[in-house]
Amino acid sequence: MNNRLKVLRAMNDWSQAELAAQLDVSRQAVNAIETGKHDPSLPLAFRISRLFNLPIEEIFDDGHE
Amino acid sequence: MTDTNDIDMPATGGFLSKIGRVLVLILLGIAAIFALGFVVGVSGAAIEHGHLSLKAAGLLAGGLAACALCAYLVYRLRPDMRFGEPMSPKTKRANWALIASGVLGGVIGLVLALTELQTGEGRVFSNGPIPLGPALFVVGAYVLLLPLLAYHWFRNADEFERGASGKGAVAAIYAYGFIAPTWWILTRAGLLPPQDPMIVYLIVISVWGVVWQIRRAD
Numbered sequence: 223m224n225n226r227l228k229v230l231r232a233m234n235d236w237s238q239a240e241l242a243a244q245l246d247v248s249r250q251a252v253n254a255i256e257t258g259k260h261d262p263s264l265p266l267a268f269r270i271s272r273l274f275n276l277p278i279e280e281i282f283d284d285g286h287e
Numbered sequence: 288m289t290d291t292n293d294i295d296m297p298a299t300g301g302f303l304s305k306i307g308r309v310l311v312l313i314l315l316g317i318a319a320i321f322a323l324g325f326v327v328g329v330s331g332a333a334i335e336h337g338h339l340s341l342k343a344a345g346l347l348a349g350g351l352a353a354c355a356l357c358a359y360l361v362y363r364l365r366p367d368m369r370f371g372e373p374m375s376p377k378t379k380r381a382n383w384a385l386i387a388s389g390v391l392g393g394v395i396g397l398v399l400a401l402t403e404l405q406t407g408e409g410r411v412f413s414n415g416p417i418p419l420g421p422a423l424f425v426v427g428a429y430v431l432l433l434p435l436l437a438y439h440w441f442r443n444a445d446e447f448e449r450g451a452s453g454k455g456a457v458a459a460i461y462a463y464g465f466i467a468p469t470w471w472i473l474t475r476a477g478l479l480p481p482q483d484p485m486i487v488y489l490i491v492i493s494v495w496g497v498v499w500q501i502r503r504a505d
Contacts, residue, residue, distance in 0.1 A: 239372035246375040250503050251447035260447045 224283045228256045230274050245269055309500045312361060313493065319357035324400055326350035331404050377443045384440035391432055395425050414483070448503060455499030462494040463487070 231241050231252075242252045245266065254260035262270065271278045329347050333339040339347070374382075402421040403413060441449065466487055473479040 237372070239374065242378070243373035243375045246377055247445035248378045248381075248448055249372065249374075250505065251445045253505050254447050254503075260450065263446050266446060 223258065223261045224285065225255065225258075226281055226283075227252070227270065230276075230281065231256075234274075241273075244273055309497050309504070313497065315357045315361050319354055319361070320396065322350050322353035322357060326354065327400055328404060378445065381440050381443040381445075381448065384436050384443065388433065388436045388440070391428060391436065395428055398425055414485070451502035452499050454502050455495040455497070458498040459491045459495035463491045466490060 227241075231238070234241075236244075238252045238256070239249045242249045245252070246269075247266065251260065255262055267278050267282060270281060274281065326347060329343055329350060333343050333347075398421050399417075402417050403415075406415065406417060444452070467482070470479055470482045470487070474481055
């Protein structure tokens with residue numbers, strides 16, 4: 223699944239570790255999501271959505287029109 | 288404000304380089320354990336005989352140099368760890384559980400090594416008899432403390448870390464499913480000695496660790 227996490231993080235001038243601490247996950251987890259190695263669970267996707275104040279579908283894209 | 292260099296992680300190697308780094312780290316760890324065992328053995332013999340010969344001193348120095356070399360190489364090849372970086376309390380607790388597990392494993396290994404030296408077996412993974420005291424200590428630590436640490440880690444690790452560990456565990460189960468019956472059949476055919484549970488355990492636990500670390504590596 224594609225996502226804009228890296229772009230949104232850069233827009234906020236956060237490091238992976240800073241974003242990870244706010245999401246209560248490890249830095250490796252943030253890196254894995256950004257690189258598409260790991261698709262977050264719904265609870266984590268909602269936490270990301272709330273943190274950036276954006277709907278989930280504006281952060282994650284499953285490729286369907 | 289974040290340093291702009293810190294926004295992106297450094298470029299990471301490919302899948303093969305990750306496997307290579309993990310395997311080299313494991314081999315270095317095993318080499319360090321053997322070197323440490325060698326140092327303990329030479330020291331024990333020197334203490335038993337009451338003096339340190341020139342040859343023993345040379346061997347001791349060589350063993351210590353090997354330990355230092357392994358430690359230095361592990362340090363150079365270590366995964367990217369950024370001390371002082373922000374970390375959530377749960378992640379800190381999960382990391383401490385892992386560190387405590389490593390320390391517990393080290394203590395168990397040291398007790399076993401010293402016991403084997405006393406009993407004259409001289410091998411950490413020998414199948415010979417050991418005294419009741421160290422046996423109860425090792426089993427107690429393994430059966431009582433390790434599950435508590437594992438539970439603590441599982442409660443605090445995030446979904447990605449748990450997933451990486453889970454994939455390692457699945458690979459380990461598959462490894463066991465292949466190794467145990469294959470060895471059993473080959474033993475019955477007279478091609479292998481009887482199955483050694485500790486060898487099977489070490490292979491299975493190594494597969495788990497390697498796959499886990501490859502999955503969680505950047």
